[in-house]
Each structure stands twice: as structure tokens, then as C-alpha cells.
Amino acid sequence: MTAAATPAASPATTGEQPGVRLARSRRNAELSLLLLAMVLVAAYGAIVEANMLDTVTPDFWMPAAALTLVFVGMHLVIRWLAPFADPALLPAVALLNGIGVGFLRRLDLGKAAPADRETLAIFAGTGGRQLAWTLASVMLAAGLLALMRDHRSVSRYAYTLGLAGIVLVMIPAVLPGRFSEINGAKLWIRVGGFSIQPGEFAKLALLVFFAYYLVRKREVLSLASRRILGIDFPRGRDLGPVVVVWLISLLVLVFEKDLGTSLLYFGMFVVTLYIATERVSWLLIGLVLFFGGAYLAYVLGGSVGGPFLNFYTRAEIWLDPFAEPYDRGYQLVQGLLGLGSGGLFGTGPGAGEPLEIPEVQNDFIFAGIGEEIGLFGLTALLVVYLLIVERGLRAGLAVRDSFGKLVAGGLAFTLGLQVFVIIGGISKLIPLTGQTTPFLSAGGSSLMANWLLVAVLLRVSDAARRPVTQGGGPAARPAGGPPEQLHGAPTEVIRP
Amino acid sequence: MITVARFGFLILLWIFVFTVVGVIRRDLFAGARSGRLVAAPRGVGASTQQAGKPAKVKRGRAAHQLVVTAGQLAGTRITLGEAQITIGRAEDSTLVITDDYASARHARLVPRDGQWFVEDLGSTNGTYLDRAKVTGPTPVPLGVPIRIGRTSLELRP
Numbered sequence: 001m002t003a004a005a006t007p008a009a010s011p012a013t014t015g016e017q018p019g020v021r022l023a024r025s026r027r028n029a030e031l032s033l034l035l036l037a038m039v040l041v042a043a044y045g046a047i048v049e050a051n052m053l054d055t056v057t058p059d060f061w062m063p064a065a066a067l068t069l070v071f072v073g074m075h076l077v078i079r080w081l082a083p084f085a086d087p088a089l090l091p092a093v094a095l096l097n098g099i100g101v102g103f104l105r106r107l108d109l110g111k112a113a114p115a116d117r118e119t120l121a122i123f124a125g126t127g128g129r130q131l132a133w134t135l136a137s138v139m140l141a142a143g144l145l146a147l148m149r150d151h152r153s154v155s156r157y158a159y160t161l162g163l164a165g166i167v168l169v170m171i172p173a174v175l176p177g178r179f180s181e182i183n184g185a186k187l188w189i190r191v192g193g194f195s196i197q198p199g200e201f202a203k204l205a206l207l208v209f210f211a212y213y214l215v216r217k218r219e220v221l222s223l224a225s226r227r228i229l230g231i232d233f234p235r236g237r238d239l240g241p242v243v244v245v246w247l248i249s250l251l252v253l254v255f256e257k258d259l260g261t262s263l264l265y266f267g268m269f270v271v272t273l274y275i276a277t278e279r280v281s282w283l284l285i286g287l288v289l290f291f292g293g294a295y296l297a298y299v300l301g302g303s304v305g306g307p308f309l310n311f312y313t314r315a316e317i318w319l320d321p322f323a324e325p326y327d328r329g330y331q332l333v334q335g336l337l338g339l340g341s342g343g344l345f346g347t348g349p350g351a352g353e354p355l356e357i358p359e360v361q362n363d364f365i366f367a368g369i370g371e372e373i374g375l376f377g378l379t380a381l382l383v384v385y386l387l388i389v390e391r392g393l394r395a396g397l398a399v400r401d402s403f404g405k406l407v408a409g410g411l412a413f414t415l416g417l418q419v420f421v422i423i424g425g426i427s428k429l430i431p432l433t434g435q436t437t438p439f440l441s442a443g444g445s446s447l448m449a450n451w452l453l454v455a456v457l458l459r460v461s462d463a464a465r466r467p468v469t470q471g472g473g474p475a476a477r478p479a480g481g482p483p484e485q486l487h488g489a490p491t492e493v494i495r496p
Numbered sequence: 497m498i499t500v501a502r503f504g505f506l507i508l509l510w511i512f513v514f515t516v517v518g519v520i521r522r523d524l525f526a527g528a529r530s531g532r533l534v535a536a537p538r539g540v541g542a543s544t545q546q547a548g549k550p551a552k553v554k555r556g557r558a559a560h561q562l563v564v565t566a567g568q569l570a571g572t573r574i575t576l577g578e579a580q581i582t583i584g585r586a587e588d589s590t591l592v593i594t595d596d597y598a599s600a601r602h603a604r605l606v607p608r609d610g611q612w613f614v615e616d617l618g619s620t621n622g623t624y625l626d627r628a629k630v631t632g633p634t635p636v637p638l639g640v641p642i643r644i645g646r647t648s649l650e651l652r653p
Contacts, residue, residue, distance in 0.1 A: 040509060043501070043505050046501070088516050348502035380510050380512075387516055387517070390520075
């Protein structure tokens with residue numbers, strides 16, 4: 001894997017892994033949780049119809065059944081390809097995805113003429129498209145599981161992926177506005193009626209690169225340091241990469257006019273750096289750089305305008321959305337009103353007015369859902385996100401190789417950060433930025449990228465939980481993968 | 497009727513959440529493999545590791561860190577887990593020391609029931625525990641230097 005760990009054959013390093021008793025794969029628990037999640041999705045669909053049509057059509061279960069089919073398929077793939085993967089990940093993600101599809105279908109019902117509502121086909125409208133995207137995404141995730149039998153094999157393509165990530169980030173920035181701009185943010189590639197958001201995929205590619213780079217560099221980054229005020233600060237020349245990523249994220253901020261994506265990339269890198277070195281100073285440096293940069297962009301936007309103006313406007317809306325409630329602050333105000341009128345228990349699925357909120361199917365889906373299920377339900381959804389992130393971090397803690405740790409930890413954190421950025425945005429905790437809500441929002445790119453992320457987490461957690469038999473794991477050994485000694489001890493290679 | 501369904505849905509949502517938590521909880525106790533953050537050369541690993549380890553040793557006496565006190569790598573710390581530590585010039589050693597008097601595979605530290613043992617792997621110049629030459633697996637008390645060439649190592653709590 002790494003240059004440091006590649007040399008082979010140390011018979012002394014295998015074995016000696018005490019306390020290995022985990023032989024249960026927990027796949028049955030996964031299946032029952034999954035079915036429970038699908039019952040919830042079906043119940044959601046039924047209540048929506050009861051509220052909106054005053055009757056439950058005999059076909060209400062069809063979207064839920066389609067989803068169940070897809071997810072049970074994924075479950076079987078996991079049984080086959082990653083039998084020791086974490087049992088909580090798939091059901092949790094499936095629930096969010098299912099609620100997302102259900103809510104989008106509910107929006108379609110709201111938009112349709114009352115006469116057509118009862119006959120809305122399951123693949124019609126945004127909800128139907130989301131259902132189709134779910135199908136495609138889950139198949140893609142299963143494909144990734146099949147292709148990537150060992151997460152460490154990905155590190156061989158780290159530089160290619162890093163380059164691909166940067167190119168993907170850059171494409172929308174250099175494309176002319178009419179091909180890349182939607183609602184003021186240049187994050188898209190628009191071809192015909194079809195638009196993809198390359199940044200969502202870039203996230204994954206960049207993270208793999210970061211992880212690979214840091215596995216190789218972390219000794220330098222964590223050992224050479226100066227101590228100031230009781231905190232170890234790195235040497236000046238070791239700051240290079242973090243400054244480069246900071247500049248890239250600022251460029252994203254300026255040219256793609258998107259604070260959320262920029263925060264996401266930068267946060268991802270800083271946290272991966274932190275996981276690799278355990279130096280709190282990196283977090284401090286990262287926070288100072290980011291807030292300094294964002295504040296600078298705000299000041300520049302106020303005085304100079306130009307490319308910084310978009311960010312300035314967003315910050316202004318955030319500071320006082322009610323200054324122009326029917327103009328610039330309209331979306332945020334409607335979102336807040338939606339959340340507010342939902343109250344503690346919500347109006348009930350299908351009984352709210354989510355269509356009052358612009359872009360409720362994308363960025364504001366959480367406000368739309370929140371109006372109908374209330375704080376009580378929203379908290380449950382947030383806890384589900386929390387559990388997904390926790391399971392990702394847990395996989396990172398338990399897996400034995402450093403690359404896997406960084407990939408799992410970084411991906412889990414990125415997912416959490418994205419949820420924070422968008423939900424912080426719609427609840428007016430931080431300036432609103434156009435991020436998708438993972439697994440809920442309408443949109444193929446986001447859904448696909450996040451399902452790929454889940455596939456990687458499943459793969460790493462499978463490696464982490466697989467019982468150690470003498471001489472490495474059973475089955476599923478990749479062709480030409482790293483030697484099995486890497487499974488054992490040498491994760492801390494230190495040179496002067 | 498709808499009101500019942502509505503609250504039923506919310507309750508079911510939370511039941512789902514708690515079921516997932518339950519599965520995770522059972523899982524934590526079943527799979528408490530070394531929760532060590534190996535990626536890190538120092539610090540936190542020790543604290544996460546205490547939880548997963550069977551409490552056979554009194555907490556105060558268990559070694560949690562291997563510190564290099566003399567030699568080129570002086571100041572280096574390694575957080576100890578449940579895996580053995582190999583020391584030598586070979587690239588795949590846990591602790592790679594570039595000491596002219598060290599062999600490629602010089603020595604190893606092996607934990608057994610919370611006690612660390614040092615074992616010489618047939619090195620040319622020998623491994624010393626304080627002043628005594630190590631011939632077989634020898635228990636290493638806290639704070640006693642292990643000497644390999646010009647390098648000194650100590651176990652710390």
C-alpha cells in the first residue's frame with residue numbers, strides 16, 4: 001500500500017491478535033432493520049395519501065415495494081461480497097433514501113391537479129425520477145463493492161483519483177455560465193436537459209487522494225513540530241499541502257460561488273490531517289484559515305463586490321432574513337416558517353404546505369419534511385444521520401490499516417459536515433449554501449455519490465469486522481493486492 | 497384515524513432509531529477489537545484502548561507508551577496496543593531505527609496478559625535490558641531502558 005509498508009515478508013508480524021472472537025456477521029439483524037425501515041416508508045406513503053387524497057389508494061405500497069426490492073437486493077449483495085460489513089449502515093441509509101422518495105412523491109401529488117392525483121404513476125415526476133436514481137445508485141454501489149474487494153487496492157489509483165478530483169472540481173468553474181450555473185452557483189455541468197454535479201464525485205476522489213498522501217506523510221507532519229503555548233505547531237514547510245487545499249477551496253468559493261462546497265473540501269482535508277496526526281493544532285489552523293478566508297470574502301464582497309458579491313449577499317440574508325422577506329430572504333424565511341408551523345409534532349405527512357418553499361425538493365427538503373413531521377420526527381432523522389456517521393467512524397477505528405482509517409474517518413466526517421452545512425443553513429445557524437441533503441434531496445449526482453460513499457464505508461467496515469484467522473482474512477482476497485502481512489502490525493513506521 | 501397514523505409513524509420512526517442503536521450496542525460488546533487509532537503516532541490511542549482491553553492489569557501499572565529516550569529517534573513515542581512491536585532496521589518493522597549497531601530484525605516487544613516482554617531476535621550486537629543482556633523473553637518493567645545500539649527505549653504508563 002504505502003511505500004513505507006510495501007516490503008514483504010516478516011513472518012514475525014502475523015498472528016498475535018488477541019481478543020478475536022467476532023464471528024457473527026449480523027446480516028439477519030440488517031435484514032430485519034431494513035424491513036422495518038421499509039415498513040416506515042410504506043406507512044409514510046399511506047399517510048401522505050390519506051392526507052392528500054382523503055383515501056388510501058390500493059397502489060400506495062408500490063414505491064415502498066420497489067425500494068424494498070432494490071435494498072434487499074443490495075442486502076443480498078452485501079451478504080455475498082461483504083459479509084461482515086456493518087449491519088446498521090444499510091438500513092439507516094435506506095430509511096433516509098426511502099423517506100426522501102416518499103416526500104418527493106408527496107410534492108408531486110401536491111403539484112398535480114386534484115383529478116390526476118389518484119393515478120400518479122410510480123415513476124412519474126420528481127419522486128419517480130428519484131426512485132429511478134435510487135435504483136441506479138444502489139446498483140452502482142453494489143458494482144463498487146464487487147469491483148473493490150479490498151479497500152486498500154484503491155490506494156493504487158490515488159494520484160489518478162486526486163487528479164480526477166481536481167479536474168472535476170475545476171470543470172464547472174471554467175465552463176461558461178450557461179453550461180454550469182444554476183441559481184447563482186456554478187457547480188454544474190449542464191448538457192441538454194441533463195445536469196450533473198461533478199463536485200459530489202470529486203469529494204470521494206479527493207478524499208482517497210488525501211488519505212493516501214497523508215498515510216505517507218503523517219510521520220513528518222506529526223513528528224517535526226515546534227511547541228507554542230502548549231500546542232504543537234507544525235513546521236512552516238509542512239504547511240504546504242494544507243495551504244494548497246485552502247487556496248483550492250477559496251478558488252471554489254470565488255469562482256463557483258459556493259461556500260458550502262468550499263467548506264466541505266477544506267473541512268474534509270483538515271480533519272483527515274487531524275486523524276492522521278492527532279495534532280489539535282491542525283484543527284486550529286484550519287478553523288483560523290477558513291474563518292479568516294470567509295470573513296475576508298465577506299469584507300471584500302461588501303467593498304469590492306465582483307466575484308465575492310454572492311457570498312456577501314448570502315451572509316447578509318443570514319444575518320437578517322426578515323429584512324427583505326419577499327425578495328432575497330424569501331426562501332430562508334419560508335423555510336423557517338415551514339419549520340415553525342410544523343412545531344413539535346408536525347402537521348402530519350401530506351398535510352403541510354411545503355410547496356411554499358422555493359427549491360423544497362433540493363436544498364430545503366429538510367424544512368419541507370420538518371413542517372410535516374415536526375421537531376420530533378426531524379430529530380429522529382438527524383439521529384439516523386448521526387448513527388451513519390458514527391458507524392463510519394467506528395469502522396475507521398476498528399480497521400487495521402492506516403489508509404482504511406483515514407478513508408473511513410474522512411468519509412464519515414464529510415457526510416456529517418455536509419448534513420451540518422445544509423441543515424445549519426436552512427435553520428439559520430450559518431449562512432445558507434447550496435448543499436444537497438445526503439440521501440434525501442432530489443438529484444442523481446448527490447444520491448449516486450453518497451451511495452458510493454456508503455459502499456466504501458461498507459467495504460472498510462467489512463475489513464474491520466472480519467475475524468482474523470491465522471494468516472489474514474478468508475476469501476475475497478484481491479488479485480495482486482498487498483501482501484497479507486499488512487493485515488498485522490506494521491502501521492507505525494517511524495524514521496528520523 | 498389520520499392523527500393516530502401520524503403519531504404512530506413518528507413513534508415507529510423512533511422505534512427504528514432505538515432498534516438500530518440496540519443492534520449497534522450488541523455489536524460493540526461483541527466486537528470490541530482493539531479500538532486503537534493506530535494511525536496516530538502518539539496520544540489518544542491509549543485512552544480509547546483502555547476500554548476494549550480486558551482489565552487484568554491494574555490500570556496504573558500498565559504500559560501505554562513506548563518512548564525512545566536516546567539515539568537518533570529520541571523523543572519518538574509509540575502508543576502501545578495489543579499487537580507486538582518489532583524493532584530493527586528493516587523497513588517493515590514497527591519501529592524502524594537507523595542505528596549502525598542495530599540488526600535488520602533486532603528485537604521485539606510482545607504483550608502477554610498486560611505485561612510486555614522483550615525478546616532478542618538473534619541480533620549481532622545484542623539487546624540489553626538496563627545492564628543485562630537479553631537472552632530469552634524477559635519482562636520489561638516500566639521506566640527501565642532497553643538498549644539497542646545507541647538507541648534507548650522505555651515503557652511509560
